[in-house]
Every structure is written in C-alpha cells, then in structure tokens.
Amino acid sequence: MSPDERLLAYVRELFAREDDVLATIRARHAADGLPEIFISPEEAQIITVLLTAAGARRVLEVGTLGGYSGVWIARALGPGGRLVTIERDAARAEVARESFRAAGVADRVELVVGEASQVLAKLEPGFDAVFLDADKEPLVGYFQEAMRLLEVGGLLLVDNAFIHGRVADPADREPDVEGVRALNRLAATDERLVSAVVPVRDGLTVGVKVRD
Numbered sequence: 086m087s088p089d090e091r092l093l094a095y096v097r098e099l100f101a102r103e104d105d106v107l108a109t110i111r112a113r114h115a116a117d118g119l120p121e122i123f124i125s126p127e128e129a130q131i132i133t134v135l136l137t138a139a140g141a142r143r144v145l146e147v148g149t150l151g152g153y154s155g156v157w158i159a160r161a162l163g164p165g166g167r168l169v170t171i172e173r174d175a176a177r178a179e180v181a182r183e184s185f186r187a188a189g190v191a192d193r194v195e196l197v198v199g200e201a202s203q204v205l206a207k208l209e210p211g212f213d214a215v216f217l218d219a220d221k222e223p224l225v226g227y228f229q230e231a232m233r234l235l236e237v238g239g240l241l242l243v244d245n246a247f248i249h250g251r252v253a254d255p256a257d258r259e260p261d262v263e264g265v266r267a268l269n270r271l272a273a274t275d276e277r278l279v280s281a282v283v284p285v286r287d288g289l290t291v292g293v294k295v296r297d
C-alpha cells in the first residue's frame with residue numbers, strides 16, 4: 086500500500102466502515118451487470134456529517150443507480166426523514182428498491198423512475214439537501230432546479246467535481262467535462278451559495294444556500 090492508501094484505510098477503518106448491507110449492494114452490481122460505480126465510504130461519511138449538521142429531514146438525490154448512496158443518505162436522516170431519489174433506468178431502480186428494503190429504509194425512500202429533467206420540474210420546493218450524481222452534461226439544468234428546490238440553509242452536494250482529473254485539463258472539451266466545469270463555476274460564483282470542493286475520491290462540490 087502507498088502512504089495515501091494506508092491513510093485512506095486508516096480513516097475508513099475508524100470513521101466509515103461498510104456493513105453487510107452495503108457490501109451486498111456492491112456484489113449485486115457485479116452480479117446484475119450494473120456499473121460498479123459507488124461513492125466511497127469516506128465520501129458517504131462526509132455527506133452524513135454534512136446532512137447531520139444541516140439537520141436535514143428531506144433530501145433529493147438525482148441518480149439512484151443501485152441505491153448505494155441512497156442507503157447512506159437514508160440512514161443519515163433517521164426514521165423521520167424522507168429521501169426522494171430519481172433514476173431513469175428501470176432495471177437499476179429495481180436493484181435500488183431491493184437495496185432500500187434490505188437496509189430497512191424503504192419506508193423513508195421515494196424512488197421515482199423517470200428522466201431527471203422532467204421529474205425535477207414537477208417537484209415542489211422544501212428540500213434540505215440535494216445530491217446530484219447522475220449524468221454530467223445536463224448539470225447546469227440540474228443546478229438551477231436544485232437551487233429552486235432548496236430551502237435557505239440547505240445543502241447542494243455534487244459528486245465528481247474532478248471528473249477523474251479531466252476538469253483541470255484544458256484540452257478536454259467533452260460535453261460531460263464541460264458540464265462539470267459549468268457546475269463548479271456556478272457553485273463558486275452564484276451569490277446564493279457559499280461553496281467549496283472536498284477533495285475526497287473524485288471530488289465533492291458542497292454549497293450552502295444562504296439566500297433565495
């Protein structure tokens with residue numbers, strides 16, 4: 086193990102241990118041919134701390150996939166919380182449904198199957214946090230909807246702030262990279278937000294909505 090890997094293992098062991106439910110979700114992705122893409126336990130624990138600090142009760146996630154991050158979020162909210170999570174792929178949503186059931190959090194999760202842009206447009210404001218972790222090209226549109234839906238004091242959380250380091254490669258002008266760049270620019274400059282990037286895994290952009 087490199088020194089970085091040793092430090093990561095040290096932090097994970099102390100602060101961000103995965104239980105059998107989460108390990109089973111990983112295994113299910115492999116067995117069912119779902120993309121093996123998960124937030125890391127350290128990232129999930131940072132999200133847990135932020136949601137706890139914000140006293141979040143109502144959270145919106147865009148990009149459920151197999152429910153790995155959703156289980157972490159639903160657990161962070163406790164029994165009175167509510168997670169609305171959007172997934173466009175019905176097969177992935179089926180795996181996620183099973184994940185929420187296995188974790189015992191199905192009663193606090195509303196899984197909506199559909200195109201995020203269409204589902205978001207129909208939601209009413211009142212969210213304490215929004216976690217964007219779906220396709221990257223439409224991020225500006227997702228950002229605008231998130232800002233409409235968030236309460237003042239609410240958290241904007243966006244995964245893949247670095248998009249595998251490509252965000253800092255000026256030669257890379259692919260639409261997904263441009264989407265992440267535009268999102269980060271908005272998070273950094275929109276006066277309704279106080280924001281930072283937490284350099285965990287592939288980068289987590291974090292903003293607090295301080296005014297309407």
Ligand code: DHB
Pocket residue numbers: 122123124218219244245287
């Ligand atoms: C990948 C990772 C992510 O966290 C994501 O949201 C999308 C894609 C990837 O590794 O390809």
Ligand code: MG
Pocket residue numbers: 218219244245
């Ligand atoms: Mg991601």
